[in-house]
Amino acid sequence: MGECVQTVIVGAGVVGLAVARALAQAGREVIVLERHGLIGSEISSRNSEVIHAGIYYDTDWLKTRLCVAGRKKLYPYLERHSVAHKKTGKLIVASDAEQLSRLSGIMERARINGVDDLRLLSAEEACEMEPHLACTGAILSPSTGIVDAHGLMLALQGDAEEAGAMVAFNAPLQEGRVGEDGIALEVGGDAPMSLLAEEVVIAAGLGAQDAAARLDGYPADEIPPIHRIKGNYFALSGKSPFEHLIYPVPVHGGLGTHATLDLSGRIKFGPDVDWDAPATLDVDPARAETFYDAVRSYWPGLPDGALAPDYAGIRPKLTTRGEPARDFVIHGPETHGVAGLVSLFGIESPGLTSSLAIADHVAHLLGYGKAQ
Numbered sequence: 051m052g053e054c055v056q057t058v059i060v061g062a063g064v065v066g067l068a069v070a071r072a073l074a075q076a077g078r079e080v081i082v083l084e085r086h087g088l089i090g091s092e093i094s095s096r097n098s099e100v101i102h103a104g105i106y107y108d109t110d111w112l113k114t115r116l117c118v119a120g121r122k123k124l125y126p127y128l129e130r131h132s133v134a135h136k137k138t139g140k141l142i143v144a145s146d147a148e149q150l151s152r153l154s155g156i157m158e159r160a161r162i163n164g165v166d167d168l169r170l171l172s173a174e175e176a177c178e179m180e181p182h183l184a185c186t187g188a189i190l191s192p193s194t195g196i197v198d199a200h201g202l203m204l205a206l207q208g209d210a211e212e213a214g215a216m217v218a219f220n221a222p223l224q225e226g227r228v229g230e231d232g233i234a235l236e237v238g239g240d241a242p243m244s245l246l247a248e249e250v251v252i253a254a255g256l257g258a259q260d261a262a263a264r265l266d267g268y269p270a271d272e273i274p275p276i277h278r279i280k281g282n283y284f285a286l287s288g289k290s291p292f293e294h295l296i297y298p299v300p301v302h303g304g305l306g307t308h309a310t311l312d313l314s315g316r317i318k319f320g321p322d323v324d325w326d327a328p329a330t331l332d333v334d335p336a337r338a339e340t341f342y343d344a345v346r347s348y349w350p351g352l353p354d355g356a357l358a359p360d361y362a363g364i365r366p367k368l369t370t371r372g373e374p375a376r377d378f379v380i381h382g383p384e385t386h387g388v389a390g391l392v393s394l395f396g397i398e399s400p401g402l403t404s405s406l407a408i409a410d411h412v413a414h415l416l417g418y419g420k421a422q
């Protein structure tokens with residue numbers, strides 16, 4: 051029999067670390083298993099670092115509730131822990147009459163979702179705020195912002211460790227078995243070990259389906275398929291023409307090729323939705339052409355040659371091209387029937403924004419704390 055431990059979390063991305071913090075602070079003895087040698091080196095370090103308001107998603111989705119609740123928890127958390135962030139605000143811009151007609155629907159959806167601070171702007175008002183913008187109208191979201199994702203993860207790790215949690219690096223979960231007396235886990239890597247856990251949380255991002263499938267006794271039909279869909283970014287050389295984040299009206303599979311500032315004032319465009327690409331992290335310079343077209347729909351002054359390939363991230367999507375988008379899938383014992391186990395699938399955007407609320411939700415599924 052392996053060493054007995056109360057709670058094992060698989061994955062030290064922003065979600066696993068937030069869950070580790072919540073459960074350690076609830077008094078649980080927590081070990082986080084991370085297959086790499088550092089925290090947050092997969093999805094959590096390759097995203098837009100935007101704190102989303104919670105505007106677009108279906109009202110009855112968990113994603114919506116956790117995004118709105120997560121954002122409200124996140125800003126004060128970042129303040130308290132001195133994590134770099136900025137409430138930049140964002141403009142959602144319409145480029146033609148058809149898109150303009152969709153803005154009021156977006157406003158209404160947001161209001162029902164509990165995002166009640168949006169303002170509809172005329173083209174003139176939007177251009178007064180952002181003189182380089184071309185649009186037929188826009189929505190201002192004042193509570194959208196940006197965050198240093200790595201700083202957030204360091205703060206979560208610090209809190210978790212202060213409450214007694216431990217992060218084991220180079221420690222991939224290899225296999226496990228659900229038994230009467232707990233969940234037995236075999237961990238490989240630098241210091242292979244056997245553990246017997248009362249609780250296991252699978253917060254393994256792109257590896258979540260694989261980790262769940264490695265647990266003997268986990269019902270296979272409760273593991274949703276994963277589609278690894280790439281999002282590419284191109285960076286602008288030179289000064290940013292914008293002070294707000296600029297988003298087009300959303301497209302299928304993503305939020306459109308938006309302009310995001312980082313905390314140093316640098317601007318990047320993306321992510322696009324590259325349905326057909328292999329899930330590698332290099333950015334094909336040939337994609338620049340589609341970026342020039344997309345960005346010029348709201349910034350006609352983008353000079354030729356100003357964009358350079360930057361980085362890419364991989365979305366852990368649960369649906370593929372042509373299929374309707376899906377909610378986060380967070381399964382506890384009542385869904386899959388395994389006592390003490392919570393698994394998280396499809397935690398794509400806005401998972402970073404939602405992380406603190408996701409953690410509270412997972413804690414609740416395990417019997418600690420209030421429902422979110």
Ligand SMILES: Cc1cc2nc3c(=O)[nH]c(=O)nc-3n(C[C@H](O)[C@H](O)[C@H](O)COP(=O)(O)OP(=O)(O)OC[C@H]3O[C@@H](n4cnc5c(N)ncnc54)[C@H](O)[C@@H]3O)c2cc1C
Nearest residue numbers: 061063065085093094097098100223255257363401402403
């Ligand atoms: C292109 C892109 C842009 C995005 N932009 C935003 C945004 O602006 N705002 C926002 O709120 N959200 C955004 N997101 C979503 C957000 O980044 C993710 O929801 C969040 O980072 C997911 O965190 P995670 O901890 O679930 O996954 P990860 O950060 O990937 O962490 C999972 C960890 O599990 C580890 N792991 C996997 N398998 C095993 C195993 N068998 N054993 C041990 N360890 C294992 C991995 O190594 C990894 O470190 C974006 C995502 C993408 C792809």
